[in-house]
Amino acid sequence: MAKATVMAILAIGLIAGAWVSAKAAEIRRYVVEGSRAAGLSSCVEPTERMRRMHMEFIKHQRIVTVHQGVRDTKYSLAGCIDCHISYDAQHKPRPINQPDQFCGACHRYASVKLDCFDCHASVPNRPGATRSASAGGSTDGGGR
Numbered sequence: 001m002a003k004a005t006v007m008a009i010l011a012i013g014l015i016a017g018a019w020v021s022a023k024a025a026e027i028r029r030y031v032v033e034g035s036r037a038a039g040l041s042s043c044v045e046p047t048e049r050m051r052r053m054h055m056e057f058i059k060h061q062r063i064v065t066v067h068q069g070v071r072d073t074k075y076s077l078a079g080c081i082d083c084h085i086s087y088d089a090q091h092k093p094r095p096i097n098q099p100d101q102f103c104g105a106c107h108r109y110a111s112v113k114l115d116c117f118d119c120h121a122s123v124p125n126r127p128g129a130t131r132s133a134s135a136g137g138s139t140d141g142g143g144r
């Protein structure tokens, strides 16, 4: 009897603890102020799923695009950048891999190094996205 009660209390404690740490995990957010994402409530998949799985989605997208020529925009790298980019006071996009920007900040925290932006633009390259004539040279300081 007493043992069952203790177990029940322990179980409740565990559940409460998990809830608290889930809440605490929620506080560390990387979505950047001023980005389109900052005004939306969900990523292209439920956010929790994106946190754990985005690398798989992107890699799969790369294979599908490069080898099969399919350009679905849902998981495209260009799409991630478009929605998660933020802009400086001159309306110039801040390279997404900078250590204080979306991909860069979390990867720095997680000690993940990417070579993607050796080839891929770290700013939106669709027409209409503001870009300086000097092609990002000056703001690129501590990028990698």
Ligand code: HEC
Residues within 6 Å of the ligand: 058, 059, 061, 062, 065, 066, 075, 076, 077, 078, 079, 114, 115, 116, 117, 118, 119, 120
């Ligand atoms: C050596 C150069 C190079 C590197 C490094 C590179 N890519 Fe690519 N990637 C390309 C080229 C070229 C294409 C084809 C361009 C196209 O068809 O749009 C491409 C296409 C893609 C696509 C499909 C197009 C899109 O915008 O979704 C994805 C996704 C992608 N790469 C992801 C990555 C990721 C993630 C990394 C880092 C882990 C990476 N790439 C590293 C050259 C590179």
Ligand code: HEC
Residues within 6 Å of the ligand: 028, 029, 030, 031, 036, 037, 038, 039, 040, 041, 042, 043, 044, 047, 050, 051, 054, 057, 058, 074, 075, 076, 077, 079, 080, 081, 083, 084
């Ligand atoms: C149309 C806009 C949009 C696109 C496109 C988009 N995202 Fe998101 N993303 C969001 C929003 C909005 C959130 C925050 C949702 C929330 O608060 O729950 C988010 C959250 C995330 C998170 C979790 C961030 C955190 O602080 O925990 C990751 C990781 C992420 N996105 C990666 C990606 C990747 C990788 C791509 C490209 C494959 C991508 N996103 C494309 C809107 C977008």
Ligand code: HEC
Residues within 6 Å of the ligand: 030, 051, 054, 055, 058, 059, 077, 080, 081, 084, 096, 102, 103, 104, 106, 107, 110, 112, 113, 114, 116
């Ligand atoms: C909330 C944190 C977070 C954000 C935001 C985030 N990532 Fe990641 N990313 C990670 C973690 C953690 C890993 C390593 C996972 C592992 O090692 O299993 C990772 C790994 C990756 C990988 C695989 C690297 C490899 O060498 O296999 C790619 C590609 C990637 N992220 C792309 C992106 C892009 C592009 C963005 C921005 C659009 C982004 N990530 C934003 C946390 C994040």
